[in-house]
Every structure is written in structure tokens, then in C-alpha cells.
Amino acid sequence: MMVNNAPIRLALVAPDGRMGKAIALAVAEDSRFALDQNDADVLIDFSAPSALSATLERAMNTQTPVLVGTTGLESDAKAALEGAAKKVAVLQASNTSLGVALLADLVERAAHVLGDDWDIEIAEVHHRNKADAPSGTALALGEAAARGRSHPLRAERARDGTGLERQRGTVGFAALRGGSVAGDHDVMFLGPEERLILSHRAESRKVFARGTLAAANFLRGRMPGLYTMRDVIAAL
Structure with missing residues (x-):
């Protein structure tokens, strides 16, 4: 060859x-x-x-x-x-980092093992000029979690107000903007008396x-x- x-x-x-x-x-x-x-x-x-x-x-x-x-x-x-x-x-690809690609794989596996008994929250931080929110990477991580749970992504975005009630099986998103941050992503699995946090930091x-x-x-x-x-x- x-x-x-x-x-x-x-x-x-x-x-x-x-x-x-x-x-x-x-x-x-x-x-x-x-x-x-x-x-x-x-x-x-x-x-x-x-x-x-x-x-x-x-x-x-x-x-x-x-x-x-x-x-x-x-x-x-x-x-x-x-x-x-x-x-x-x-x-x-919403994100071409090899580290993020591996993170998505880990998120899918964790969501499959932990199931809907664990709440999932995704927090991301980007530079002040980023025009879309949540980031494409955050949404892709949410989709990875949904694949692990074997059901379509059900997202909770931009919570505000009073009397809010978190729905079982949803994925929450929080987007922060400021400075020159290249990209931070945290996927939090919040269970009874314990938390698992999978993170990625892009330094440039x-x-x-x-x-x-x-x-x-x-x-x-x-x-x-x-x-x-x-x-x-x-x-x-």
C-alpha cells in the first residue's frame, strides 16, 4: 500500500x-x-x-x-x-479539543451508570465576546448525557424567578461570560450525599x-x- x-x-x-x-x-x-x-x-x-x-x-x-x-x-x-x-x-464539531471529545465520552458513560436519580447540571464560562449561550460544547455535553440516559435531551435553561421546581431527568445549563476565557466546562452529577464533577479547562x-x-x-x-x-x- x-x-x-x-x-x-x-x-x-x-x-x-x-x-x-x-x-x-x-x-x-x-x-x-x-x-x-x-x-x-x-x-x-x-x-x-x-x-x-x-x-x-x-x-x-x-x-x-x-x-x-x-x-x-x-x-x-x-x-x-x-x-x-x-x-x-x-x-x-462544536469543540475540536481532543480533551473535550474524551470528556463527552466520560459524560455519556457516567449518565448511563448513574441514571435519572442523579441530577445533571452543566456550567460553562467563555470570553465576553461569545455571542451564543449555552455554548455549543455545553449543549453537546448535554446531548452526550442524554445518550447515556437513552432519552432525548430535556434542557432547563436560564432559571430565574421564584417557586421553581427542578424536573427529574432534565439537564440544567448555566452560561457565564466575561474577560478572555477560552472555555471552561463543568458537568456536575448531583446525587444523594455525593457529587461527581467532570471538568475541562481550555487555556488557549x-x-x-x-x-x-x-x-x-x-x-x-x-x-x-x-x-x-x-x-x-x-x-x-
Whole structure:
């Protein structure tokens, strides 16, 4: 079998954005990758929800695998991603950190073992400029917990007021914004007389950039389909 030693060429949809710059720095430090905006092996989009349609169209027209890391996507995005995945490999990730991918796996396993007798609360902190809340990562962790419990996610968001009553089997979300926090996530399992807390701290955008490169390595030459970071860590 021939081994392809050529660098994996990446095209960035938003090269001047925060993540675009972080990925460019990561590529500069890793000879396995190169930037090529015109002829890429993998297309990477960390831009805005409004750009998703054009990104997927470009990926399908050029038969290029695509990583979509944009958060705050509208409800119709799922259908668009699934449609594109019939023609090219599509990896959708609200967070490309390998640590967060492992955290989601642990959350699913814990939720399965502990069941609805334990309440689940997810708290996240991000920088003051983040426009969506809860974060896409927090929601993905909530979905992981729901998979572990084998039922759809039932979320309790933005609690306020009096006379509130927590519903059994729900997942609570709390979003905090301020400063320059890259991303903190805590998943709390609150049971009778004990608590289990699973946490992740992103100290810089480098962790997301490194995970993006791992995802790009996974995507190059991949058959059409809809993938997640769970597939990436399973292949490591």
C-alpha cells in the first residue's frame, strides 16, 4: 500500500478570524500540514452560521471533505449537514479539543451508570465576546448525557424567578461570560450525599487548533458521511 507523505493541505473559510489565526500558527509548527486556499485536501469553517450554506456548497462542488466548527447554528443546519454528508465527508464539531471529545465520552458513560436519580447540571464560562449561550460544547455535553440516559435531551435553561421546581431527568445549563476565557466546562452529577464533577479547562485556542489538525488528518480521503470528534479519537 502506498503511503501519502505529502502535507495535508487546508483551506480556511475565515483565515483572519480567531480560530483561523490559531490554526495557521499550528500549521506553521507542524510539517504534516500546509495552507492552500485554492486546492485543499480539507476545508475548515470556523466562521459564522450565515456562511454554512456557501461552505457546504463549495465542499460538494470540489469534492473536498469539510470540518464545520461553527457554533450557534440554526435549526435547519442539521438537514444541510446531513445533505452534504451524502456527497462528501462532513465533520461537525462544536469543540475540536481532543480533551473535550474524551470528556463527552466520560459524560455519556457516567449518565448511563448513574441514571435519572442523579441530577445533571452543566456550567460553562467563555470570553465576553461569545455571542451564543449555552455554548455549543455545553449543549453537546448535554446531548452526550442524554445518550447515556437513552432519552432525548430535556434542557432547563436560564432559571430565574421564584417557586421553581427542578424536573427529574432534565439537564440544567448555566452560561457565564466575561474577560478572555477560552472555555471552561463543568458537568456536575448531583446525587444523594455525593457529587461527581467532570471538568475541562481550555487555556488557549491552541487546544482547538491542535484538535482541528487531528480532525483534518482523519478527514483526508474519508468516504462521504457525517462524522464527529468521537470518530476522530476512536481512530487515534
